[in-house]
Amino acid sequence: MRISKIRLKNGYKRFHDLTIDLGKAPARIVALVGPNGCGKSSVLDGLLYHASAHERVGQGVNRDHNYHSMTGANSLTWQDVEIQFTTGTFGEAHQLRRATGKSNTIFSFRSPYRYNSQLKISQTSAVPEIKLNSYGAGDASSLDAKMEDNYRRLYALYNRYRDDNDIKPSEAKAKVIGDLNASIKNCLDLEISSIGSVEGNQGTLYFKKLDHPKEFEFNVLSSGEKEVVDILLDLYLRKDDYSDTIFLIDEPELHINTAIQGSLLVEIDRLVGAECQIWLTTHSIGFLRALQTKMRDKCQIIQFRPEYNLAAESRTLTPVEVGPGTWRDLFAIALDDLAHLVSPTTIIYCEGRAEPGSGGRERGMDAQVFNKIFARSHPDVFFTSSGGNTEPDQRSAIALAVLGKVFPAVDIWVLKDRDMASGKFTDENDRQVYLRTNPQNHRVLKRWEIENYLYDKEVLRAYSTGEGLSFDEVAYDTFVTNIVDQNLKDETQRVKNFCGVKSSINADVFKVALSGYMTHEMSVFQELEDCIFNRS
Template identity: 80%
Template structure:
């Protein structure tokens, strides 16, 4: 079960009317990324507020409208609309009620607010974990799960030992073996004992390779406690929370960068395969892991200041995460250090050289190329550098500077085939240019980028996905030479062929088309050969 779409409206928290649309095939991991105060945690609070209205204990039921509305206005669960892959919230909940598992739709984890001390004096029963009746109900409350979870772990150990007539060491190896496997991948420690409540040792004990004696949970650092607490909670939930949306708010707090990536891997491993993970983060370690080894499992929703979410309706969709957005997203975590991070290859192409706020790419060509190749070549960054001759000049300067700071970065130049200042050039001219220039130069086979974007396969895919009619006969009558025809000047006609009736900026239209150039298309493979194989 996964969330496909979420809407928070009528002034919920800091949102006027926000929709998060993950599409028909939502990913297993949804990362909400943005600076402090942008609304990441408020999204999780909205999900809990909706669940609390249906009676889920501990889900958004502990705060009034002064918390859930910045205007202090009354809100209802109807102001939060959740669409799962299996239906609406009320339908999903109704299906679970006969089994008593209706409170397992969401599992929430607030950031870093946990029991800092663990030492119980007596054994006592605690509610079954599937009741979800403890812990935080919103992003700013205490997530006091540690004591109850210790009692559950201790109880499971006793039951397993007695039911199977095992030695304590044998029972311990079974009960905490998997948990220790996760802990050891994140920290240089492991659980050595689950204590003895009757012997005034009602806590977890740990050992380290460089420490001569076992020690209590209470002496762990804040970061170590956070990791152990989180992994223990997920470990205990893995059986009863098999189809659940796990909401985890900033799990990286108190944890250094080296541990963060490994922690995310273990979170994903402990959460059942039919579950979805929503997490808020501006962690370098998490972001890097999401954009490398976990890239195929995640969608990233980016909150940007210019969206004006408090006053305008907006729909956020997953960003295409490649080198083009890599620097922009990492700037959230790195701030002024973002310039120290570089892709493996920078390709200078034609287009508007001036950047927007925060270094945002404004050149249409670069935006198009970054969209097309973001998934296949995530460590390549296209950047616009001006007119026909300027990519040569800027790339020369870049090589002189960057080669000293980042010796492994390659700098390439990509030109349109109209490189001769409007003079007619053909494939033979193109090949002569490639032979007589250094290996870091590339030239498009088709006249300009528009000759790729206005390819029939791309336009048909765009129209089909957008639900508009593509006039194929009109296209065939007009586009007689996709390689050499000047199509850039006739963008208005192309838009009419695609059935676009409203007003849409030409560059915006082209950038949008680039999202419909797919790797299985001939036009994609041809463009890929031009740039990356220099053919």
């Protein structure tokens, strides 16, 4: 069963008259994507409101027109939400299921508000049949507490299978939770080790990890781990009775790490029956990435754009044409204000080793030094290495073309050493000519190289004091006669001797250490800052 079209009219929630039309071939997964407050959850509420005229899904507060109407009009009814399935109307589908006792399995709903921090059962008790769909939240604003009931169901299923087949507990466990564990392990680095024993005052799930010496209770899991287990357990238990169902899942990403979200969507898709459809509301990077890659052939995306005046105008939304521009817009929604936190306002390409190390670690010494020097004074600036003295131009041009479209507020600069003439000497006049004849995003160091800043007397004196060493200022002054133009890069060992360093410290490690001693009150810091950020 799949929904092909819905309409929410006469001021339902925040919509004047909204239609979502998926066409003649609605997809397996329908993702409603948009910023907070755009109406994604209201669509799911509308579906549940229509269903409640036939049979209530979940439990909790009975919502009247004050909840469902944009204006609080009591003239609004469930008939103001129209649902068209590929097989007919909701009423027709509901009537056909009466004979099977599964009349309330057309929708399966999960609210974004889930509470499952504790699970410890001290006595057995009956729970309603899962096909009655009478537990959990009944709308997008209600608490969705399903974990305790689902634990009882899993425990009963395990005991029944063990007794009916007269097999060992370990064999029953392998059968009952084997498939569930497969899904959990694909999302988290843990698995269920035991279903516990209610009779033995151990009425909870127990887990194990490879790096943990012994099993531990559900209550010890993190909030994100509990959310994943909760969602997967509920879907696992519903597999048989909800084989032809529309699963409505409202913002499943809450509390869940971005890296896990994509794997979770894959497992949701695996556990939900082949004849079912999944409606998902999200503005999560992880889920969008999974839709873009792993699910691209089985999903349709409905985008709620901020400029749509859905409260005052009639509008029909259809699946977006998926392409690079579309994904740029969708990921911009996912990042929203976070983009200003996770992406810098300025990216500066400087010289140095361009290839990253393991985990994307910066290997260029210059970039490491600059990032350390300006970490406090310019925390929204990121320096990255891009090769020799011609490569920063090339790489920055590519970055401007790509990142400039995704994050138009990000500035991309090029920073070069003053030895930019392939070994030929350049002076301050040459530097000024370069600045005048190149774009405003180009900078050139006043001093010959970064070493001419790091090997400044102020910095070396502070380093020696901080490391408990003795700085030979007389020997330094005798050798360093021109801190601006002198080639000091090749004299690192001599400089280490000036600082009293007797051990064998790698040259780059030494330079990065020095950068930690260049502070904002130093004249050399102020000169470097002015050169880069004021283009002086």
